[in-house]
Amino acid sequence: xxxxDILQGQIALVSGGGSGIGFAIAKQLLQAGAKVIITSRKExxxxxxxxxxxxxxxxxxxxxxxxxPEQIEAVAQNIQANEGRLxxxxxxxxxxxxxxxxxxxxxxWNAVVNNNLNGTWxxxxxxxxxxxxxxxxxxxxxxxANIFRGFAGMAHTGAARAGVENLTKSLAVEWAKHNIQIxxxxxxxxxxxxxxxxxxxxxxxxxxxxxxxxxxxxxEVAALSVFLCMxxxxxxxxxxxxxxxxxxLWGDLFK
Numbered sequence: 001x002x003x004x005d006i007l008q009g010q011i012a013l014v015s016g017g018g019s020g021i022g023f024a025i026a027k028q029l030l031q032a033g034a035k036v037i038i039t040s041r042k043e044x045x046x047x048x049x050x051x052x053x054x055x056x057x058x059x060x061x062x063x064x065x066x067x068x069p070e071q072i073e074a075v076a077q078n079i080q081a082n083e084g085r086l087x088x089x090x091x092x093x094x095x096x097x098x099x100x101x102x103x104x105x106x107x108x109w110n111a112v113v114n115n116n117l118n119g120t121w122x123x124x125x126x127x128x129x130x131x132x133x134x135x136x137x138x139x140x141x142x143x144x145a146n147i148f149r150g151f152a153g154m155a156h157t158g159a160a161r162a163g164v165e166n167l168t169k170s171l172a173v174e175w176a177k178h179n180i181q182i183x184x185x186x187x188x189x190x191x192x193x194x195x196x197x198x199x200x201x202x203x204x205x206x207x208x209x210x211x212x213x214x215x216x217x218x219x220e221v222a223a224l225s226v227f228l229c230m231x232x233x234x235x236x237x238x239x240x241x242x243x244x245x246x247x248x249l250w251g252d253l254f255k
Contacts, residue, residue, distance in 0.1 A: 188244025
């Protein structure tokens with residue numbers, strides 16, 4: 001099922017592939033035989049990541065801010081010119097910051113929604129129109145968050161990620177006729193570079209809120225994401241799969 005050549009010949013694009021979950025997904029796609037293009041806003045991070053990822057297969061990078069449709073169009077044109085096709089899109093890029101709802105500024109709200117929701121939509125529509133719909137085939141995986149019981153303390157990203165989850169369902173139906181499967185992966189608290197953005201006191205005792213009593217790993221999220229790109233999962237579409245150690249079902253995260 002997880003042979004080294006199962007995605008041989010496939011071309012994959014991973015946004016936010018320079019670190020954390022995106023880097024782990026890119027690595028496992030390479031190990032499965034795909035050629036991978038990673039994107040991010042910061043070229044320095046992409047250069048370092050690409051050097052490491054090339055040990056596992058053919059990887060290159062393109063600088064792109066997913067909030068800017070014209071930059072995404074340029075990425076699509078570059079891939080069309082160099083690879084001639086795209087088979088897999090992983091929408092991993094995003095970001096947020098902890099804040100009580102009453103304290104979120106208009107700019108803060110718009111920044112998070114524009115990044116997590118609008119950026120995902122721009123990337124998805126452009127790659128679908130450029131590649132997946134004309135090819136009559138494609139896989140899309142959206143990395144969201146644990147929004148099962150809302151997202152108290154981060155209402156802005158909860159709203160944006162919920163939008164992506166609904167978008168996933170809508171597009172799964174609309175684009176089924178084009179043989180495009182689109183699913184979402186909802187990680188819980190994952191031990192990654194993303195945690196560097198949160199104050200230490202917010203993370204103290206966090207494992208006690210998780211039935212599994214530990215944080216997840218980027219490799220675990222990557223394995224699930226890559227699984228959804230494989231031929232054996234072609235009949236799965238429009239789903240959101242949680243990988244959170246059971247946290248969505250139990251425990252008080254917000255106090």
